[in-house]
Amino acid sequence: MAALLEVQNLVKTFGTVRAVDSASLVVEPNTITALIGPNGSGKTTLFNLITGYLPPDSGRVSFRGRDITGSDAGSLYRRGLSRTFQQARVFPALTVQENLTVAAGYSWGQLFGRRLSRSDRERVGELLEEFRLGHVADLFASELSYGQRKLLEFAAVLMSSPSLIMLDEPTAGVNPVMIETMEHHIRQRHAAGITFLIVEHDMTFVMRLCNPVIVLDQGREIFAGAPAEVQNNPLVLDAYLGS
Amino acid sequence: MSSRRYAGPLRGVVFFALLASLPSFNLAHWVLNILVFTLMYAVMSSSWNLVGGFAGYPSLGHAAFFGIGAYAMALWFQHHAIHSGYEPFLLLPLVGLLAAAIGLPVAVIAMRTRSDVFAIVTITLLFVTQTLAFNLRGLTNGAQGLSIAAPPFSAGTFERPFYYTLIVLLALAMGITFGVMRSKLGLSLAAVRADEDKARGIGVRVLGVKLLSFSVSVGLTAMVGGIWAYYEGFIYPQFAVDPLVTIAIVLMTFLGGRATLWGPVLGAFILETGQQTLAYSLGGSQFYLIAYAMVFLLVMLLMPRGIVPSIQDRLRQRRRRIEVDAGAPRPSSPRMTRSSDTRSSVPALKGHG
Numbered sequence: 022m023a024a025l026l027e028v029q030n031l032v033k034t035f036g037t038v039r040a041v042d043s044a045s046l047v048v049e050p051n052t053i054t055a056l057i058g059p060n061g062s063g064k065t066t067l068f069n070l071i072t073g074y075l076p077p078d079s080g081r082v083s084f085r086g087r088d089i090t091g092s093d094a095g096s097l098y099r100r101g102l103s104r105t106f107q108q109a110r111v112f113p114a115l116t117v118q119e120n121l122t123v124a125a126g127y128s129w130g131q132l133f134g135r136r137l138s139r140s141d142r143e144r145v146g147e148l149l150e151e152f153r154l155g156h157v158a159d160l161f162a163s164e165l166s167y168g169q170r171k172l173l174e175f176a177a178v179l180m181s182s183p184s185l186i187m188l189d190e191p192t193a194g195v196n197p198v199m200i201e202t203m204e205h206h207i208r209q210r211h212a213a214g215i216t217f218l219i220v221e222h223d224m225t226f227v228m229r230l231c232n233p234v235i236v237l238d239q240g241r242e243i244f245a246g247a248p249a250e251v252q253n254n255p256l257v258l259d260a261y262l263g264s
Numbered sequence: 265m266s267s268r269r270y271a272g273p274l275r276g277v278v279f280f281a282l283l284a285s286l287p288s289f290n291l292a293h294w295v296l297n298i299l300v301f302t303l304m305y306a307v308m309s310s311s312w313n314l315v316g317g318f319a320g321y322p323s324l325g326h327a328a329f330f331g332i333g334a335y336a337m338a339l340w341f342q343h344h345a346i347h348s349g350y351e352p353f354l355l356l357p358l359v360g361l362l363a364a365a366i367g368l369p370v371a372v373i374a375m376r377t378r379s380d381v382f383a384i385v386t387i388t389l390l391f392v393t394q395t396l397a398f399n400l401r402g403l404t405n406g407a408q409g410l411s412i413a414a415p416p417f418s419a420g421t422f423e424r425p426f427y428y429t430l431i432v433l434l435a436l437a438m439g440i441t442f443g444v445m446r447s448k449l450g451l452s453l454a455a456v457r458a459d460e461d462k463a464r465g466i467g468v469r470v471l472g473v474k475l476l477s478f479s480v481s482v483g484l485t486a487m488v489g490g491i492w493a494y495y496e497g498f499i500y501p502q503f504a505v506d507p508l509v510t511i512a513i514v515l516m517t518f519l520g521g522r523a524t525l526w527g528p529v530l531g532a533f534i535l536e537t538g539q540q541t542l543a544y545s546l547g548g549s550q551f552y553l554i555a556y557a558m559v560f561l562l563v564m565l566l567m568p569r570g571i572v573p574s575i576q577d578r579l580r581q582r583r584r585r586i587e588v589d590a591g592a593p594r595p596s597s598p599r600m601t602r603s604s605d606t607r608s609s610v611p612a613l614k615g616h617g
Contacts, residue, residue: 072465098467112458115451123448123455126467132449181467 023086025050025185025216026071026102031080033063033070033240040066042240043080048185053207053217055231055248057224059261063240064220065107068189072104073097085184099126103178104187109170113163117154117173120162121145124177144180152176152206168199175206186210187218192226204230228252236260276438283431287424294544296423300495302536303430304488308509309516309528310437311484314477316514317522318444320457321375321474324510325386328393329363329482331505333489335397336362338410338499349415352494353429356487363486364479371478375471378460390507397501409500412493426495433491434529437484441525449473457523512536519563521570530571535560 026048033041041063048054058064069075071082073094082090084102111120122141135141149155152172162170171191178186191207192200200223207217207230221227227234228248236244236251238260244251251257283303287296308326316322336359337352346352374385397404404410417425444450452473455463464470493499512535513528520531538559542552567574 074461074465094461094465095467095470098465104465106462110459110462112455112462114458115454119451119454123451123463123468124466127448127452127469129469129472132452132469132473133447136446136448136451177466 024048025085026218027081027083028067028071029081029083031067031070031082032078033066033075034078039240041070041077044237044241046235046242046245048216048218049233050184050216051211051214052233053211053219053231055227055234056218056220056237057222057227057234057251058237062237062260064237065189066240067237068104068187068220072102072187095126098178098181098183101182101184102187103181103183103185105171105174105178105189105191107189107193109167109174111162111165111170111173111177114161116159116161117149117165118142118145118158120173121148121177121180124180126181148176148179151209153202168195168202171195171199172202172206175203179210183215185216185218187220189220190222191219192221192223200226280431280435283434284428287421287427293423296427298537298540300423300426300430301540302533303427303434304492305512305516305536306529306532307430307433307437307488308485308513309520309532310434310441311481311488312513313441313517313522313524313528314444314481317517317524317528318450318453318457319474319477320379320453321478322379322383322514323374323386323478323481324383324507324514325370325374325389325393326482326485326513327506327509328390329367329485330489330492330509331393331397331501332363332366333359333486334493334499334504335404335410335489336486337490337493338412339403341412342410346413349417350425352412352415352490353425356429356433356490359490360483360487364483367479367482368475370482371475375474375478387507387510390505390510394501394505397505404501407501409498411498414497415494426491429491430488433484433487438525438529440480440484444477445525449476453477454523515560518570519560521572521574524570524572524576527570527572 024047028044028046031041031044032039044063044067046056056064056067066075070077073089073092073096076091080090081088084097084100089097089100089102112123115123118137118141122137122145125141125144137145145158146155149158152175154169154172154176157165157169162173165173175186175188175191188207191203195203204226207219211217217231219227219231221231232248233246234244234248234251235242236254236257238256243256243260244254246254286299291299308330312323312326337355340355341352370389374382374389377385398406400406415422415425444453452463452468452470455466455468456470456473460470489504493504513532516531516535517528518531519527519535520529521527535556539552539556542555546552546555563571569577
């Protein structure tokens with residue numbers, strides 16, 4: 022089966038720093054792939070390059086067999102490639118329901134329809150039930166806990182029926198119970214056929230959830246394989262601990 | 265619930281009925297004159313609110329489009345005879361469309377920048393437009409200005425056609441605002457205002473809604489400029505493209521409350537009537553400007569987000585306290601709870617459909 026996402030020789034420099042240095046990686050369909058690496062290894066920059074937030078200097082990204090290098094973030098989202106951010110970016114002045122509704126990728130004509138139509142409420146209601154956020158449906162996102170905001174951001178990108186979701190540190194800064202909740206939802210959606218690419222620093226989380234694991238160091242892939250092998254790989258140990 | 269449901273439309277009907285009936289009270293000309301200017305500013309603040317409030321793009325260039333509207337009107341009647349006093353009013357939609365068309369490419373360029381940079385880019389546009397009005401003498405007659413034939417309305421009811429036209433325009437501006445708030449367009453604009461990059465990444469039509477709101481906003485502003493030119497009968501570059509106009513409409517919107525339906529209108533009624541009244545009562549000196557500034561400072565100190573949002577917050581908190589006191593569980597069924605509009609507009613606007 023062809024790769025869902027394929028990155029070839031992607032390069033991005035900021036001044037003299039090569040943040041992403043000829044990186045290549047592959048995400049196979051129906052996997053939960055982890056992307057790990059020491060701080061500053063270029064994980065988030067790579068995310069930004071893939072999802073259209075930054076234009077790459079050179080290289081190629083293809084998604085579902087099509088070249089998407091330099092595509093606009095919004096059109097990628099509509100084509101099924103969505104992402105979340107490290108800092109849980111939700112819209113604080115919108116309610117939880119509205120945060121979900123606005124993420125549905127509406128066409129031009131729908132812009133003039135009701136702010137929250139009946140079908141929106143039904144669709145949003147199902148998601149809220151799945152994520153157990155029903156009791157806060159009408160609160161502003163600013164009134165949620167940080168963990169709830171992370172859940173909300175995750176739930177929101179599901180509104181577009183994505184085939185690949187890229188999560189940037191889904192467990193950073195949230196409590197252990199919320200980490201389990203997050204894991205539960207990822208597994209559930211994975212079982213329903215969604216592929217994940219996850220940047221994460223929590224290694225126990227990565228080891229029990231992800232396969233394969235890709236290790237990035239100094240802007241390029243140095244390892245890709247099963248989680249058990251990662252821990253024994255000399256290159257990876259060097260990258261994390263210094264040689 | 266049901267009493268609140270009709271309060272919004274009712275408020276609108278009462279407000280406009282009151283406005284429309286005012287001239288029949290035999291008000292003095294100077295009072296009507298103040299009302300005409302207040303309505304002009306109410307329309308312009310409401311229009312500015314579409315861009316500066318809902319989209320979060322603080323344009324300081326709107327006076328340029330006011331001037332474009334004024335000159336479009338004056339220039340048309342340099343070359344065409346006025347057959348009836350009402351003809352210029354019929355021309356207004358064309359003036360609006362022209363300004364909206366000019367606004368589109370301007371927005372494409374200016375809206376690549378944000379917040380403070382956007383403000384500077386748009387105020388530059390204002391000064392460029394003013395310089396053009398001064399120097400394109402062949403077209404604008406430069407500093408000597410342009411005149412429009414005086415309207416053939418009887419002296420006793422001279423203001424009325426302008427007044428009623430402005431009421432229609434205010435209803436249009438507020439109707440558009442209401443529609444924006446109730447539609448996904450408003451939801452998209454709120455997302456753009458809060459976090460534009462995130463909004464783009466979740467498929468919001470960022471560029472489209474920005475351009476649309478800017479175009480509609482400057483189109484409405486230009487229509488006011490057209491009415492103003494006809495009302496004054498004579499236009500000069502320094503008054504037709506006046507930074508003070510920009511500043512006034514921004515202040516009014518901030519005072520009443522950005523991204524609300526009634527805020528800009530309220531701001532215009534407070535500041536414009538206040539300013540004119542103070543100017544009358546304090547005479548020709550500039551003391552009225554100090555009094556005007558005092559009013560503004562006080563409100564900003566006490567209600568930094570503007571009058572309408574501050575009141576809404578207070579009402580919201582009180583409702584919550586009542587809910588908690590009554591031991592009522594927080595509403596969880598989506599269908600019976602306060603809708604989004606409650607927060608972004610006057611509470612009573614919710615759901616009439």
